[in-house]
Amino acid sequence: MSYIAKPKVRHPGLERNAAGLTRRDYEGSMSTLCAGCGHDSITAALIEAFFDLDLEPHRVAKLSGIGCSGKTPAYFLSAAHGFNGVHGRMPAIATGVAAANRELTLIGISGDGDSLSIGLGQLSHAIRRNVDMLYVIENNGVYGLTKGQFSASADVGSKSKKGEANRQRPIDPVFLALTLGASFVARSFSGDKRQLVPIIEAGIAHRGFALIDIVSPCVTFNDHEASTKSYRYTRGHNRPVIEADFVPPAVEITASQAGGSAGDVRMHDGSVVRFRKVPDEYDPSDRDAVYAFLRERQGAGELPTGLLYLDPTAEELHDVSGTVAGPLVDVPYERLCPGAVVLEEIQGRFR
Amino acid sequence: MSYIAKPKVRHPGLERNAAGLTRRDYEGSMSTLCAGCGHDSITAALIEAFFDLDLEPHRVAKLSGIGCSGKTPAYFLSAAHGFNGVHGRMPAIATGVAAANRELTLIGISGDGDSLSIGLGQLSHAIRRNVDMLYVIENNGVYGLTKGQFSASADVGSKSKKGEANRQRPIDPVFLALTLGASFVARSFSGDKRQLVPIIEAGIAHRGFALIDIVSPCVTFNDHEASTKSYRYTRGHNRPVIEADFVPPAVEITASQAGGSAGDVRMHDGSVVRFRKVPDEYDPSDRDAVYAFLRERQGAGELPTGLLYLDPTAEELHDVSGTVAGPLVDVPYERLCPGAVVLEEIQGRFR
Amino acid sequence: MIQPASRTNDFAIKIATVNGTGSASANSLLLQAVFRMGIPVSGKNLFPSNIQGLPTWYEIRVSGAGHTSRADRFDVMVAMNPATYERDVAEVAPGGWLLYDSSWPLRAELQRPDVTAIGIPLARMCVEQFEASRARILMKNIGYLGALAALLDIEVAVVERLLEESFASKKKLLQSNFEAFRMGFDYVQANVACPLPVRLSRLDALGDAILIDGNTAAALGCVYAGATVAAWYPITPSTSLVDAFSGLCDTYRKDPESGANRFCILQAEDELAAAGMVFGAGWTGARAFTATSGPGISLMNELIGLGYYAEIPGVFFDIQRAGPSTGMPTRTQQADLMSIVYASHGDTRHIALFPADPRECFDFAVRAFDLAERFQTPVFVVSDLDIGMNDWAVPALAWDDDYRPDRGKVLDADALERVATFSRYLDVDGDGVPYRTLPGTHPKGAYFTRGSGHDEHGRYTEDAAGYTAVVDRIARKIAAAAAHVPQPELARVPEARYGLLTIGGCRGAVLEARERLRERGLETSFMRVRGFPFGDDVAAFVAEHERTFVVEQNRDGQLRKLLIAEAGADSARLASVRRYGGLPLAAGEVVEDILRLLTTSVAAIEVSDPHPRSIR
């Protein structure tokens, strides 16, 4: 714990991206989280990714549930619409947003309590619908904002600050998502910005539901010795199993494969996810193999991280719904109302 | 569809079990479901299992949510307390029952809508808590009681009565349960009583959460040609991958293994689950292997059934909670109230 | 035997069958036939909450005078379900008729001296006439339709035309239906003196009326209002609203070129999700709605509070059924009034519209979307099973092609370009309604929506003054909506000492009761509230009458309580008439209660307080 007032997140230089914006333009208001909170690092990575992607902030909608994690959308992209909903219900709100305007870039930030306890049903069904959005779980194993109770992601044996060990099996969002048929599944660590930024970029580029489970230590309630969600423990057990670079649509693709079996995956918007340093046996497009591989590694006490599974072709909500190409909010009223003559016609049926 | 009034479910003979009861004593009121509904066959199997187990009906509590499935507890064990809760919330109610009286035999009957849509969160957390109960999902791929909308278990491509194909990925309770760490996972078919009865018996004997996903065709809304939850489709694709006999505690165990790698598994109450005709590669105690095996088979279009996974040693709710051995409802008030003297003592802290 | 007076176009029929046996379509044909003869008619379907095999009833009331609320007495009982013979026989009005299937003898104890039993060997005739076991069951229904046609003088040509329309694409079925109809018709013609003293005779009393249920009409309203996002979870009796919306959109909302949908219907995983989706879409700028019933409203409570406090439009149809809890899903009630008006914890108060019939379902649906966007808040359309699922004869729906949605105060890109700064929750115009912006429009429009404390600029706050400024403005805003919701229906009689005040689908029964009271020399004024918050006219109406009878369909007198607590009505002047057994209201019930209250002392009126505060 440290009590020094935190400066607004700052970035070196005032370099401008293709949208003509500086990193500053992607920032938000000053964080009110505890100094050192993992969530703030994720905020920084998000800012970096948005800057890299040259996104116009006002074309983004950022949503969250309730918790320390739920507060974070206030800390980036102040020029984007934000929506801090109620606890555990952000997935449904986001689904409504996506239904109404499919052209917005949608980002949801949640916590492990928000997503795996109260919100488990909604998260699962958003995965099932393959709603086109980036969904970040800032996973610290506790309910931060309500002062440190174990969440459903707490590992068996992980101890609370008071020294009590958790005895309930954790719900692992990665395995959950794989089982539910998620089209983009990643895990990362708030302390590994290098890994995190390209994953976020790929998640935004992904057309469908991109889930990133990010271990994000809670310095106040879950960063002590016997916790398995501490900085120390996470650093010690983090094993990137696959590396992914993100190549935006504009960049011409030259080299094709850098190793392993995965190579380049072309995304819907023309960008490319370039998998590197992939273990030979690892295929990020084979759901069952990924599941088995990760189970084995986690069984051995490791925390495998990376963009673990990717299917850029899965049908998203609007494919399944057969919606028109543009945003529903842009369809002029004249195309929605059949008019008086048709009403008269319809009423013929009722006479 | 047939319009003949259904007789009360009847069983041959008036044979008495060790509890001195006939099958009739395990029946309930007359079913009001459609003639031929799969749910009624499951009811019959439950009656059979209760009879076999010599259970005293009044020691059983039977719970359900809302739906055609939710009505079924009225159709068996009229001498047991029944609780038809609200839609999707039976797991929590059952958890409260289990907390208060750990000696009741607890049976929950649910539907695919009740468990996988509105109740997904509660089901998942009941699995996680390993609440000691039998949990039956009467899975017909539709909301029966509200007239046939697709449920979350509808397979991709399965068609509604009107001919519309479902395009959303199904949530498979078996994989969900395996992923969430369930201690007893089975799948069966309402039409296969021979397979179903011993699984139910084992589920009741199991100390912990025993999930049985039972394909139970809805004759009125989902038993047509292009449905993957019809009688015909299910019969055609049902592949029992492992057979299980249930040997009650009283019976002496003689022969040990009948084949495969699984053999006998001794349950907490002294009963034995005897696995037979187990494929060589199949080990019902290896969660990951079972997951992989079933994924593969289902990927090949089969519907693998049987008592698929079993861990009789997992800690259940009361182990984790450290509760006293007997039912909490039986602890006399005198042992609950610390009394006036202690209150005075405690108040010392507040002066 | 009592000889009934001949009553043309003024009687009621009740048909007792088993659900899932095909009687529904026969009953509906009967209803339509009467309707097509130009005679005011209504049908009330009393069906069980299961799929097949349980007793079900259908009530048809024919009233040349236009009284189509639920009948008080049944002149003709079509008793096709042996399981309910006993009570069905008991329910026939003295001097009435009982049709039964004489393939089996009618048990002696079921015969009544004051009721004429008419046996028709339907099952036997069907076995003789049809091969398939399915047809043998289904055709019995068309058989009793034929019998009724003969007995009641239904125009055969009308029925035949209806059958032709129903089976236009299934010629073979049409043939069997014709045969079955004739079978019943001829049998009765040959064996019974036709027509009965209760009979039909063509009228021209319906004008341009249509025969429609409220859920279909509401769905039409959603289409015409330009709603694009529907999020829902199936629940009786609201399901048919979304089904109708879906069907209409499939026809009228496809892009003609691509065939793609200009709408998105989301079958949510539960009602919490449905509400979340509605607010997500509403926040984004779509007209979005859900349809549910009581249990759904309960589940949506938390999100409704979010919509209220974060000021997000959304339209919620509550098709009420009998509560509490799961209650009786296929029975009607008006018992969600409190739940809706005060939905969600904390200080909340919601705009609600109370349609009385399908036509108002259509009109109020459109209005609800306008109000939701105008006032940036959830708006409730409070219908019920009787309105929503039964067929009502109502004047044709009207549409003005000049209608354009009232999107309320939305700043678009141009407007944002011009403003210096944008404060989401500031009362710029002094009317309590702030300006909003939609995501994706313009960088200057960005703001942070939250259900936690916020000030007029949308900033997070825990400060009493900042917080209070916003919640006070919201209170003013909702209060101001009183002038914009549909105003009460009012029929004042200057000299009347008594008032009748009601809501929703009680309208017909109360108006009919009013006529019957007038016939007894008792003049009453009439008011029906159509929207919440109430206007000042409600308390004025109460003040102008010595005593006002509040007629509603719930146990606790919820409307009466709302009138007292929210309209400032004087409780001492409000007597309570309540029926809540789950059936649509009948005029006789209203008359009966009012007369009882009037003939007993004031004390009796106090006893009518739903909650005696001490047990006497």
Place this chain on the structure above:
Amino acid sequence: MIQPASRTNDFAIKIATVNGTGSASANSLLLQAVFRMGIPVSGKNLFPSNIQGLPTWYEIRVSGAGHTSRADRFDVMVAMNPATYERDVAEVAPGGWLLYDSSWPLRAELQRPDVTAIGIPLARMCVEQFEASRARILMKNIGYLGALAALLDIEVAVVERLLEESFASKKKLLQSNFEAFRMGFDYVQANVACPLPVRLSRLDALGDAILIDGNTAAALGCVYAGATVAAWYPITPSTSLVDAFSGLCDTYRKDPESGANRFCILQAEDELAAAGMVFGAGWTGARAFTATSGPGISLMNELIGLGYYAEIPGVFFDIQRAGPSTGMPTRTQQADLMSIVYASHGDTRHIALFPADPRECFDFAVRAFDLAERFQTPVFVVSDLDIGMNDWAVPALAWDDDYRPDRGKVLDADALERVATFSRYLDVDGDGVPYRTLPGTHPKGAYFTRGSGHDEHGRYTEDAAGYTAVVDRIARKIAAAAAHVPQPELARVPEARYGLLTIGGCRGAVLEARERLRERGLETSFMRVRGFPFGDDVAAFVAEHERTFVVEQNRDGQLRKLLIAEAGADSARLASVRRYGGLPLAAGEVVEDILRLLTTSVAAIEVSDPHPRSIR
């Protein structure tokens, strides 16, 4: 400069710090020290809804006269947070004192001529005295505690004893604390004329009182009532109730031999699940409860209706916070009254108890379990953040060892053996309360519990009569509870024209306001409702006074509405005093509003209607 009159044991202090910096324990020590000097005192913690780094305040009011509601004015401001200097300085009463950290100079614009600034170089002294950076921060708090001890004449021995108790097991920490305390104390002794005119002096005004928060007291009540199952989901400000229950159970509810738990605490996945668990356990025969706040009540709505209609006992603590929606989680309010009383769709009405302070939290907790089982229904204990989380000096809790839980009408195995048949929902005794049985008891006790329509025998029904018999009985049952809930606190003054009517934690401020009004020559009667349903005495009280001021902490006058709609109180006589900015109520606010309402015309009182029906 204004010279304040010397005021012994009658002043208020406000301490402004940053949360997460250790000030909470110093503030609590200060409060306890005053308490141990036998002087009535209260502490109000105004903390932010975050974990670390935001402004937080602690208010201590000292009142020899026993007035411990929130202070109207602050004589001493301890301004330790530069971020809030400006408003903190502004809040000091004229003639008061401002303590600040003079390690840095006080900006000129923050000085006030009518306020004495007392600089203490806390940070500098701490740096000099302590090594660890953590200690340097934490010890500043003990430093200002020392300074206040010198300025206010707090008995040093009392503080030292408190420190010893706090750090009994941490000798080293104790030493630093002693040092820090001395550091502040000595500095002030040396540099300021001590004590100030506002100062303490030992009293013996507290008797056997304890200093306790309402959540701890409620948890004690749960332990003593014999509750065994707690199901909950964390939410401020209710969390500490379950934390306290858990802590108490760990000490007093272990089996002495096995060490096993005679309780089961379930941290549910959400509030819907928590409510389900409570009803599951209650149905099974355990005393079960949950603790939550507004959002939880909203989420529990559907299940509450199930408990009501299926008649299952359960105790629900609502520790209210400022709504609507997420609202201000660390601010207080009384705005869930409507939500609770009418929770869930359909006709529902719930028993609710309204404690005013921690002692009543204890008593009412026990009572709630008895009522829940006696009436077989959910019972709500409606507390709030101010009562639940702040420390109150209240008379010692009393316990009668002869108390035995009232399990209500439960048929055990013996009783069932004797009865011929058992009908779950039959009104055997004519008191509206049926008999129930617990699962596992006896074959004859079996019945089917359901939230769908059921008759008196517990059988499924869709029949109007069968359904109505049950819901009518439930209405009678709940109405009868009016005589069993805690009766109002009443102080009638025969000649008083005005009444004050309030609820919950407003009690202290209203009683103090009453004294102040009396000092101005205005006599008032006083009533505080303590339970719902209301008894007849409430309307009588209102009828006996020309005008009654209803004092409550919500925007919409929810209590006033309930009095009108549910107690039959005459609305014309009820004026409304409402504060809802999230802070505990202060007497001055009540006096101010009442005087304003009295000095303006009757019209003014109407303006105080929270919802002007037309915009004027």
